[in-house]
């Protein structure tokens with residue numbers, strides 16, 4: 001089977017949707033030359049009217065996309081840096097997200113916000129290494145964090161077709177993942193549907209984005225001690241609570257690994273919801289960035305504040321010891 | 324009778340005037356909750372600008388937005404129902420005074436984040452034009468908004484991409500209590516000129532002067548010109564917000580208020596009509612507003628079970644309870 005990289009999967013999704021639907025167009029900084037490499041080849045194929053380079057005006061072009069969506073187009077807005085989402089939180093939350101309710105259903109805002117390389121890129125330090133997906137889940141903006149090339153393709157396609165705003169986080173830690181993919185089988189992945197990557201009996205590990213790959217590696221390492229099920233929610237909002245509940249109802253134990261800051265991160269919400277629904281055999285655990293973390297520059301420090309495999313291993317073992 | 328007929332222009336300013344006076348009374352009576360930002364004294368701007376627009380042209384309004392919505396052609400009865408939070412309101416009671424929207428008449432919403440709407444309108448006009456519609460847009464904002472970076476970013480995008488948007492600054496001398504002289508370095512037209520946009524200063528108390536300035540700008544824009552700015556000098560006759568009726572704020576000298584109120588757009592336009600015509604319009608406006616109030620008061624309040632209806636165009640139902 002051919003290999004497909006995560007990055008190429010995103011490109012392919014953009015190209016397929018632009019070919020399928022005239023109303024889809026791209027907006028962003030340096031996307032014509034594809035500085036992030038995600039829009040590579042699209043200018044040549046679709047022309048400058050549909051691959052629109054913007055000045056450095058994130059707030060204006062984010063709301064410009066809202067207006068274009070109100071007028072019937074389907075913009076995909078690329079952000080060069082995950083931390084820029086703090087700059088446009090206003091435009092996404094106060095306007096794009098609120099228009100349908102505030103207008104009493106008169107408005108639809110089908111915009112996709114694509115964030116290639118979210119989270120740490122190693123060595124990019126404080127203002128380039130954030131992973132603010134929990135914030136968008138908190139305010140109720142549809143939020144997806146694909147882990148694999150096929151899911152990156154399928155979720156980006158679904159995001160573009162969705163009638164509400166969707167933020168697509170493509171973690172830096174997943175961008176170089178490659179997988180064997182049957183191109184004919186590439187398809188939209190439904191928003192709000194999780195996926196069990198590895199079945200297990202003793203503990204459910206919920207892993208977000210690139211951490212799915214760490215969770216799978218840890219599960220293999222521990223395979224002779226504990227049977228780990230790895231659940232990838234894929235969409236953080238709306239979350240696949242039924243899928244996760246079914247998994248934890250079988251295993252009885254829960255560990256969450258999430259690249260958010262701990263306070264008010266999605267891991268807290270996942271644990272709270274599961275304990276509202278399932279009587280666990282042991283206290284749940286979460287592996288996250290520390291409270292209020294700002295990623296420091298030096299590589300060892302950068303790694304130290306991100307959730308890692310050792311912490312995940314320890315959390316699983318602790319959960320297995322507790323009764 | 325043409326759309327920019329003097330009688331018709333008078334009717335619009337008179338309608339907004341009486342609508343606002345009645346709305347203030349309804350606030351005092353406790354029927355409108357949350358208060359309003361009265362447009363009293365500024366009627367000539369919305370009326371004059373919209374008189375020079377076509378039905379399919381697009382506008383955005385502000386927190387002081389009743390005049391913009393009414394002048395563009397929204398039904399006063401449904402507007403009043405919106406202020407009263409009724410299911411029959413323009414926004415089905417989900418928007419209220421500050422978010423009133425009527426997409427059917429080209430109002431992409433009053434918008435309560437100062438300086439935010441310009442970029443949205445720019446995107447909407449750009450999108451509609453690339454789909455082949457030759458419409459233009461007008462976005463209203465106050466003197467306070469000219470110090471918001473996001474609006475200046477929108478100036479740049481509109482000018483750079485030659486999007487035919489008329490930026491209409493309603494300079495009423497104050498942003499809440501902050502006088503223009505204390506807030507604006509340089510000049511308001513100077514901001515437009517910095518982006519290569521033509522800019523004009525017009526007497527906002529004279530509806531015909533506003534209409535003529537708008538018509539000239541719109542004619543240039545329809546002939547292929549880029550965006551323009553109009554600074555309409557005006558005076559707010561009443562409070563920044565009706566909360567001021569209860570809490571006296573000391574920032575405008577009584578002599579200044581009296582001088583400002585002496586140039587009344589309703590009187591200025593009314594003097595252009597015969598006494599008979601004027602009396603007929605006044606009677607018609609009262610009858611319209613009597614019927615509007617009757618309609619609004621007889622309308623049902625929204626069912627709380629549907630409080631979050633329209634939160635998502637996709638129909639997603641937000642999780643409201645635990646678990």
Ligand SMILES: Cc1ncc(C[n+]2csc(CCOP(=O)(O)OP(=O)(O)O)c2C)c(N)n1
Pocket residue numbers: 360385386387435436437438464465466467468493495497498499563
């Ligand atoms: C971005 C933003 N900052 C502050 C406010 C609070 N606020 C509402 S209206 C207003 C004054 C706006 O002044 P101006 O733009 O001159 O409009 P006017 O009220 O005079 O019509 C302020 C500060 C807001 N709504 N949005």
Ligand SMILES: [Mg+2]
Pocket residue numbers: 465466467493494495496497498499
């Ligand atoms: Mg003002």
